[in-house]
Amino acid sequence: MLSSKELQRYSRQIMLPQVGEDGQEKLASARIMIVGLGGLGSPAALYLAAAGIGELHLVDGDHVDLSNLQRQVLYKTNHQSKSKALVAAQQLAAANPTIRVYPHSQMANESWLREHVKQVDLVLDCTDNLDIRHTINRVCYAARRPVVMASVQGFSGQLISFDFSAGKGPCYACLFPPQQQVEVQNCSTAGVIGPALGVVGSMQALEAIKYLMGMSVSSLSTLHLIETETFALQTLQLRAHDSCAVCSA
Template sequence: MLSRKELQRYSRQIMLPQVGEEGQQKLSAAKVMIVGLGGLGSPVALYLAAAGVGELHLVDGDRVDISNLQRQVLYKTNHRDKPKAQVAAQQLAAANPEIRLQAHPHMAEESWLQDMVPEMDLVLDCTDNLEIRHTINRVCRDAERPVIMASVRGFSGQLVSFDFSSAPSPCYSCLFPPRDQQEVQNCSTAGVIGPALGIIGSMQALEAIKLLLGLPLASLGKLQLFEAETLELRSLQLQRDNGCPVCASSE
């Protein structure tokens, strides 16, 4: 049962028929891992904390840099040189002291993910590192845990989710095979417009809340493509690749 304080804090979403008290209890019971606390992870973490997701695991091995502040809205100038995961936990605790926060100030190594991911209800990939993204994909498929992935370069954003706990699903490697990948530029080499990260990160958080509530996801097995210059949003249905080594190894 929700406490009086929870009923007050979350009243505006509890009144929604898609949420209600039962849905809020689902959110409060959920354990979610956010990997990457930069331009995407900042809005994701803020919205999930505000919505009352009960336990957030915050994973990032970087420290706050002055160049981050143009887009990473969790951080302030006085946070320079401090570990992002720890600063993020402090900021989110100030925003919502009713939730549980675990800071993990290190990179998401595969062996560590293999231990942690099975304990989660959902993983959100908010990184800009292609190798880590493929690692997250493999671990979530093996652990049969859903994952929501997003990225932004310049003015262009992508969002896709996979639920490996249900029927046979494509995975990130079906979409972008590791063997075909060239070196991909990130924000530090290609540049990025801040509000595009805010839009895609908000979409990622929205899909996360919907998944935890048991609502249909528009990004499930579909690649959502957003162009900030034109505000155009396109959707591409994904198919499982019969030659995908990740899918084959999990069968």
């Protein structure tokens, strides 16, 4: 049951018919892991904390750099050289002291993820590394945990989510087979506009909230191509591949 302070804090979303007190209680009991606390993870984490997600696990082994501050809105100038996970946890706990926030100051490798993903209800992939993204996809599929994945380059974003609770595809490897050698640029090599990350990271948080409350998730097995320069949006429905090394085994 929600306390009087929680009813007041979340009143503006509780009044929504899609949420209500039952939906807010679902959020309060949910556990989310955010892998990557950069340009996508920052806005996603802020909105999930503000929405009242009961438990957030923040995974990032990097430290705050001056070049991060143009887009990674969790951090301030005086946070330079400090652990992103630790600073993010402090910022989120200050924003909403009613939730539990656990920092994990390390890069996500497969063995660590296999041990910890099964302890959460949903994963947000906010990384900018193709190998880690495939690792998250494999681990979430094996653990039957849903995952919301996104990326942004320049003004262009991509968003897709997968529900592996039934142990079925499609999955990220159906979209980008790992055996294909694809050169993927990131913020460091190609550049990025900060608000585009804010838009797509907020969409990740929204899709996670909708999933946890049992609402329809528009990005489920559907790739959204988001052009923030023109506000154009395209979608591509993804089907499972019979030859997929992850979900067809």
